[in-house]
Amino acid sequence: YLNKIFLATIGKTLHQYIIELRLTAAENLLIAGNLSVAEIAETVGFTSPTLFITNFKKRNNMTPTQFRKELQKFS
Numbered sequence: 154y155l156n157k158i159f160l161a162t163i164g165k166t167l168h169q170y171i172i173e174l175r176l177t178a179a180e181n182l183l184i185a186g187n188l189s190v191a192e193i194a195e196t197v198g199f200t201s202p203t204l205f206i207t208n209f210k211k212r213n214n215m216t217p218t219q220f221r222k223e224l225q226k227f228s
Contacts, residue, residue, distance in 0.1 A: 175199065176212050183221050190217045 159167045175197040182193045194205035209217050 172208055173212075176209060179205065179209065179217065180213075180220070183217055184224060186221065186224075193217065 156167050159165075159170065163170060165173070178197045179193050182188055182196065188196065190206065191202040194202040197205070199205035199208070206216055209220070213220055215223070
């Protein structure tokens, strides 16, 4: 029931929303640049680095490592 209400109100499932929050937090940690990808995955609540990388790549069209390298180009 909660998921149905959440979907109708927000436009995505509760699970999708939580994943988005975790990925946003991960992007901020990648920008900070002092944690490994595995540490970031654990910090933001993914059960494995592989799951984190898969979700990150789906959202950003690049891996977390590629994301970090792109940021370094502009620093």
